[in-house]
Amino acid sequence: MLIGISKLISPELLKILMEMGHSDEIVIADGNFPGASHAQRLVRADGHNIPELLDAILQLFPLDQYVEKPAALMGVVPGDTAETPIWAEYGAIIEARTGLKEPFEEVERFAFYERAKKAYAVIATGESALYANLILKKGVIQ
Template identity: 65%
Template sequence: MLKSIPPILSPELLKILMEMGHGDELVIADGNFPAASHAQRLVRLDGHGVPEVLDAVLSLLPLDQYVNQPAAVMGVVPGDPVVPVIWEQYAALTEKHEGKTIMLEELERFAFYERAKQAYAIVATSERAQYANIIVKKGCVL
């Protein structure tokens, strides 16, 4: 155990966060996301939800301050009545860690899948909320 490192962050995920450079992206995926078939590097955090993983990740990883939207979610498929209230938690967590409001980019479902394939890594969770996937872009420590 180490001080000040959230215990939810596994050694494998900590290594990935350290390896990532400015502009690299990390997907934190819900339980329905096809993580294994899309990941270049896959970390499993079964039994955890996206908000708790996002909170822990953002405690260490700065968001890219040089882009307008350093975080993206999978937009609701047209005609689907789901309202992803979990996005409110994401907005609150990004503001908590960045000290300012971060507008979440909404990507069409298949555009999200394609971007996820290019991500440095995907973290697979057991999150059950629909449209709970999020991509974060790493920034610089200033």
């Protein structure tokens, strides 16, 4: 363990976050996401929920300040009546950590899957909320 690094950040995840460069993307995936079949690098975070993990990551990881929307959400499939209250939680965490009030773009489900395949890594969590998948674009360390 290290001082100042959340116990939610595993050694493997810390290594991945350090390896990533400016504009690389990382997916924080819910429990339904096909992470193993989509990831170039898969990090297991089973048993963890995304909001707590997102907060821990944003203590170490700047979002890209050179793009309008440095975070992406998987959009709800047309006709699906699923609610997405977790998105507001993400927004509050990102605003508290970065000051960004509108950091999200919504990406259609299959376009999200294709983008995830190109991401630097996918973090597979135990998050049970529907449409909880999130992509973060890394910024510059100053």
